[in-house]
Amino acid sequence: MCRSKILEFYEKKSVFVTGGTGFIGKVLIEKLLRSTNVATIYVLIRAKKGKNVSTRFEEMFNCALFDRLKNERPDYKSRVIAIVGDCVQEDLGLTPEDREELISKTNIVFHVAASVDFNENIKTAYDINVKGTKVLLDFCKKFKNLMSVVHTSTAYVYCHLDSLDEVIYDHPLHYERAESMLERLSLEEAHRLTPSIVKKWINTYTFTKAMTESMIKEISDGLPIGIFRPAIVTSSYKDPVESWVDSFAAFGFTGFFALALLRVVLYKEGSNIECVPVDLVTSAMIACAWDIPHKDPIPVYNYVSSVDNPTSFTDYLKAFKTGIHRYPSSKAMWTPRLTCTSNSFCYFLFKILFNYTLAILYDFHHIMTAKKPQTLLKVRHLGKVLDSFGFFTNTNWKFTNGNVKRLWDRTNDEDRKLFPFDIRLVKWDTYYSNFLKGIRIYLLKDPLNTLPKARVRMQR
Template sequence: MSRSKILDFYENQSVFITGGTGFMGKVLIEKLLRSTNVSIICVLMRAKKGKTSAQRLEEILKNERPDYESRVTAVVGDCVQEDLGLAPEDREELISKTNIVFHVAATVSFTENIKIAYDVNVKGTKALLDLCKKFEHLKSVVHTSTASVYCHLDAIDEVIYDHPLHHEQAESMLEKLSLEEALRQTPSILKKWINTYTFTKAMAESMIKEISDGLPIGIFRPAIVTASYKEPMESWVDSFATLGLVAFISLGIIRVVPSKGSCPMELVPVDLVISAMIACAWDISHKDPILVYNYVSSIDNPTTFGDFLKIHKTQMCRYPLSKAVWAPQFTCITNPVWYSLSKILYNRTLALFYDFCHILTLKKPQMLGRIIKLEEIVDSIALFLNRSWKFSNGNVKKLWDRMNDEDRELFPFDIRMVNWETYYRNLQKGIRVYLLNDPLSTLPEARIRMER
């Protein structure tokens, strides 16, 4: 078997990561530590809840990688601050030593205030690019975007589209607005876009095209990133952003879903996503133009929400949750009027009953408020459950073709390898154990509750 070209690329390199404490960031760090011989991974982190960035990093990594300390270090900073909030000595260290950059940091909430979304997704990206231009030994920069970045289009190619609002105009406009004023004006600002996340990520891409000035940079657009397929363990997930809807259904909280179930569901397991990102950094280092990689599933291995629901219904019975509020039942509804009525009938009526029982026992009623917030989250993703897009993924396929057998074994990301039926059967167990911290030891008790 030929020697891995990707391993050679990462040998003794210094890697700088933003967003390292998030779902994708954690898997990226773990994969780099396990599969490559990088010399050091610098992770941009804020101090939080009275803890230093080093303490936060230790909490995140000590269980998964007890040997991480010699190869991972926390760098205090914040994407929304000027110059990333870096101390002068940390800044100089990064400038003199960094070889590879993964920009994963983003606010991914579809309902985020547009001022905050702009600061993180656009302004933070500009601050990073300005810093990267000073790096003395830079080989590659991977900017993580999203496949849904131009969701108002019918077809999304591997190109950067011009944004109708220039990033400097957006900054000038938004800095004059309070959060409340920005919230009121958001619909008129977004125009064709459906949420602040895709709007600001599209703006960041357009900005990169304008100001990257010859940086060895590429844009990686994954679809909906979900639980792992195999690595670091089967069905690992710790993010409600991607599987929150499924978790809420399993808890019996959400009982109606605005979907017809037949549309392709653009899911990509996180371990395949990270392997693709790591390979992209190697690929980008050999290319002059800005390459865009659409990493999606519908082209080569399509699946639908209906496929998932069919299997998940049986798995919810096999792996019921000890924390379930009600026995899980759900219905897919496409008619908007009937969906609105069903939310009241099936979600909120039960929530009111639950709160009434709490009042009788002198406890604070909270369920109705939570249900309404959860419904807002579900409604914000309704488009992605009811519409399909025509993607191109030629650059992803060319990358896979350029990799030798050793690299394909070490960094597998061919979406055709995913058996969706097997993946869906394992997903409920992963949500139970990793996302909801509900150990399998509680299964007997949960099954008894389910049968009542």
């Protein structure tokens, strides 16, 4: 039997990961620890929301995602080290000791850290997505044994174009000019001027991600770097556990429908959903790191589903309507109903009638029972999250993905068994049938033993 070429690449190597506590980062770390013999994974973590780095590091492993790893590789903790730092600080804000260890030992880098809030203030989005990447790459240039850097971008960097190739496009605003301009603005001024700055881009996320790619092309200076562009990253297909998800941003807004907090969706007939399961995404990233040292100029990998295995928003809606009866949540405020419309005015009107009116009634009930009214505030926030996805779920693009296909062709049978990233392997009927189950268990923290209670409520 042939040995995996990808496994050989990772054997006894040291890997540095940014964004390791996020949705993609956690799945990536789990896969590397379980399926490869990497010597060490360094995970860059910053203190956040009153939690220190040690606490965040320990909490990262306290979820079902890592259960299989704990059984199969119980020594996993000896191969992963938390590094205190922050991408927006000079030299990542590292201690001198950590800095020297990373410089001398790191072989492979996965840059996953990013601000993924579509509505992030442009100053903050620039600092995290553009400046943070520049700080990291400047640091990577000091590494003595660097073999590969994978920069995680998005398939929607130039979402105002009809077709998107695996190339780095020139950005109309140079990153240095953007920094000079934004430094002079307050957060309020930057927010007010955002439409005139981003122009054709739909939000600050795609705008800064596109700027980052253009910057990488300019400053990479021979670094062995590649750009990985996934579409909408959704719950796992099979590995290490079926339908795992812990992020409302990763199509987890389905959880808002399941809780009946949102009841209206803007829907355009015939729209493809460019969703890619997170376990296939991370396997593709691992393979990209192996492929990058053989490529020049900077390779770009469009990791999408519509080219080879399309699925539609219609498929998703059908699955929701079926799945909500199979896996209703005991935490739902009332019976979930989903109204679909392609008309923007009707969508606005239905939001007021079905989302806000019910939320106000629920808050009134809270006031009458001496509880704090929070439902309307929550529904308005969740509605903004859903609105930001509407453009991406109701627009079709023409992508090319030749580099991803050629990467798959380079792999051998053992590679494909260990790192199955070919999107054609996904059976969407199977995926969608379990999608809501995963939302219920992992995202809403609603165990299956509450199903009888929830089903009784659904029948009222």
